Amino acid sequence: MRAAQPWPGWGGWLLRFGLPFALLNALLTLENLWPTWWALPGLRLSFELCMAVAALTLLIRLRGFAGIGLLRALSILTVFWVATRYAEVTASAVFGRQIHLYWDGRHVFEVLRMGKAAGWQIALGAAALAIALAAVYAIVHRCWSMLARELAWRRPQPAIGLTAAALLAAFALQGIGGRDTRWFFSMPVAPIVARQAELLAGLWSPGHAASRLSASPAFDSALAGLGGADVLLIFAESYGASTLDDPRQAAWLAPHRAELARSLQAGGRQAVSARVRSPTFGGASWLAHSALLSGVDTRDPGDYELLLTTDRPTLVRQFKRHGYRTVSWMPGLQRPWPEGSFYGFDRYADARSIGYRGAAVGHWQVPDQASMALLHAQELALPPGRRAPRLVVFPTLASHAPFRPLAPYVSDWPRLLRADAYTPAEVADALAAPVSWLEPVPAYLESLAYTFRWLGDYLDGRAPPNMLTIVIGDHQPMASVSGRNASWEVPVHVISNDASLLKRLEAAGFTPGLLPMRAGAMDMHGLTPLLLAAFEGPAGGVPGAAE
Numbered sequence: 001m002r003a004a005q006p007w008p009g010w011g012g013w014l015l016r017f018g019l020p021f022a023l024l025n026a027l028l029t030l031e032n033l034w035p036t037w038w039a040l041p042g043l044r045l046s047f048e049l050c051m052a053v054a055a056l057t058l059l060i061r062l063r064g065f066a067g068i069g070l071l072r073a074l075s076i077l078t079v080f081w082v083a084t085r086y087a088e089v090t091a092s093a094v095f096g097r098q099i100h101l102y103w104d105g106r107h108v109f110e111v112l113r114m115g116k117a118a119g120w121q122i123a124l125g126a127a128a129l130a131i132a133l134a135a136v137y138a139i140v141h142r143c144w145s146m147l148a149r150e151l152a153w154r155r156p157q158p159a160i161g162l163t164a165a166a167l168l169a170a171f172a173l174q175g176i177g178g179r180d181t182r183w184f185f186s187m188p189v190a191p192i193v194a195r196q197a198e199l200l201a202g203l204w205s206p207g208h209a210a211s212r213l214s215a216s217p218a219f220d221s222a223l224a225g226l227g228g229a230d231v232l233l234i235f236a237e238s239y240g241a242s243t244l245d246d247p248r249q250a251a252w253l254a255p256h257r258a259e260l261a262r263s264l265q266a267g268g269r270q271a272v273s274a275r276v277r278s279p280t281f282g283g284a285s286w287l288a289h290s291a292l293l294s295g296v297d298t299r300d301p302g303d304y305e306l307l308l309t310t311d312r313p314t315l316v317r318q319f320k321r322h323g324y325r326t327v328s329w330m331p332g333l334q335r336p337w338p339e340g341s342f343y344g345f346d347r348y349a350d351a352r353s354i355g356y357r358g359a360a361v362g363h364w365q366v367p368d369q370a371s372m373a374l375l376h377a378q379e380l381a382l383p384p385g386r387r388a389p390r391l392v393v394f395p396t397l398a399s400h401a402p403f404r405p406l407a408p409y410v411s412d413w414p415r416l417l418r419a420d421a422y423t424p425a426e427v428a429d430a431l432a433a434p435v436s437w438l439e440p441v442p443a444y445l446e447s448l449a450y451t452f453r454w455l456g457d458y459l460d461g462r463a464p465p466n467m468l469t470i471v472i473g474d475h476q477p478m479a480s481v482s483g484r485n486a487s488w489e490v491p492v493h494v495i496s497n498d499a500s501l502l503k504r505l506e507a508a509g510f511t512p513g514l515l516p517m518r519a520g521a522m523d524m525h526g527l528t529p530l531l532l533a534a535f536e537g538p539a540g541g542v543p544g545a546a547e
Contacts, residue, residue, distance in 0.1 A: 007155060017150040020143035025049055027082045027140070029186035032093035034484065036438055039086055044186040047171055048081070054164030057151045066148040075141040081189045082136060088192050093479055213306060214297040217529035219313040223322045225501055225537030228389045230380060230467040231319070235289060235395040236451060238282075238444070240476030241275060241489035244517060249445060256449040257514050263456030264495060268465065272502045272510035275489045275521035278475040282482075285395060288474035288490075288524055293343055293393070295528030308342040315528065317344040319391040329354070329375050329394040331366040345393075354378075358421025361430050364397040367407030369454040371397075373416035380464055398450055401478055403443035405430040409453050413462065437480070444481050459495065469495040470531075472524075489521045504534045 026041035473490030
């Protein structure tokens with residue numbers, strides 16, 4: 001009993017109470033050291049810690065002690081709170097969006113594989129994580145035990161109660177009279193946990209029905225304005241508005257964009273461009289794919305999963321109804337994808353079925369230029385008059401984080417169809433380039449320059465002359481590339497030799513060329529009816545794009 005020990009005085013008590021309290025507060029107020037994966041303590045108070053200490057004080061005053069089981073449970077909860085705090089601030093800083101434990105957790109292993117982590121490295125990392133959590137638990141448990149001993153002194157208990165009441169009042173009075181009474185508090189963790197619980201409940205509840213989905217646009221265009229031209233829809237991985245808005249990125253890419261523009265002109269083509277808001281940021285490309293192909297808002301990953309269970313109309317089925325052969329060209333797909341049948345493609349070509357015979361280059365195996373060469377040979381090489389027109393959806397891979405390894409550009413396109421598509425030396429050089437999650441911008445820009453180069457070369461004399469090409473970013477790159485507080489906007493370029501079609505898009509808010517500098521973009525799923533109207537022809541009545 002504390003009564004048998006002499007009171008250490010306020011100075012001694014504050015020291016023995018303050019040290020464990022400060023350490024717990026540091027863990028519960030972590031802030032990200034942008035743009036890294038490291039975290040530092042925030043210089044604010046944890047409201048939840050203050051209230052927990054007040055509750056523990058009251059319990060000890062009533063019972064005289066805190067049981068071992070209670071301290072263990074409190075320690076486990078604190079470790080969970082610390083881990084949740086770290087995950088939230090890190091995801092927001094590195095990926096530019098809040099974490100979704102269920103959806104993001106499903107893809108952790110794939111992300112590790114993309115970073116060229118071997119199986120033993122993943123196992124070692126998992127062991128290190130377990131050791132780190134155990135160490136945090138040991139520290140946290142020691143802190144709570146020390147606090148419990150100091151809270152057993154009756155002399156400071158009234159002061160702790162008054163302080164807790166004052167802090168609770170400050171927290172509750174936030175916003176009254178326009179005052180910020182929480183300025184000294186760090187962001188609480190409880191709302192983060194509540195949000196994850198709400199997301200899971202919404203996903204699994206019976207009420208998560210099709211009525212949650214936004215309305216589909218009217219898929220009634222006859223596509224007469226296309227004149228039977230092939231349509232190539234390229235989702236350019238991580239091609240975001242940061243390449244326009246960040247002065248350094250824009251300057252670095254300027255000569256590569258200019259070279260692409262020259263290639264388009266040499267091939268008799270022109271481009272108009274705009275911006276749209278992606279439904280995702282830094283990842284989850286499939287949300288962008290489904291938004292544009294269905295015209296449905298897929299910002300909620302649960303809505304995306306729900307959409308795939310419905311019979312909603314899609315661009316793919318619309319083109320198919322009007323005589324197009326529809327092709328999903330997805331060299332990045334390395335596993336069965338039965339849900340993809342929702343879109344209604346005639347052909348689903350994945351990494352195994354596109355016919356690539358060359359050496360694998362990194363996690364994605366098939367370089368984008370080789371994918372394009374195989375696509376052309378298998379689906380677009382015959383003159384349009386001797387085959388049905390094509391709608392091809394092709395998500396690129398080179399600019400996927402971590403942007404390495406990057407295959408070299410190959411001027412001899414037929415070589416890409418053979419087993420010697422890339423020489424051993426070329427593959428070795430590509431694989432030797434270091435992957436950096438801490439300094440990713442140079443590799444990101446190089447990957448986009450590579451995309452601009454092979455695309456320009458293909459459209460300059462190799463592609464079907466009347467082909468309409470749409471290049472759209474699926475989302476911004478992760479926040480360590482796009483920067484703090486970056487928008488969710490992505491560029492979209494429509495490339496064609498049909499001046500009247502491009503004029504219809506200009507009337508809807510697109511700008512000539514490859515530099516859509518005007519912000520205030522529409523949502524990506526809103527682009528779907530606009531394109532359908534433009535494809536209808538002059539009578540389509542294309543709505544405005546940039547309101």
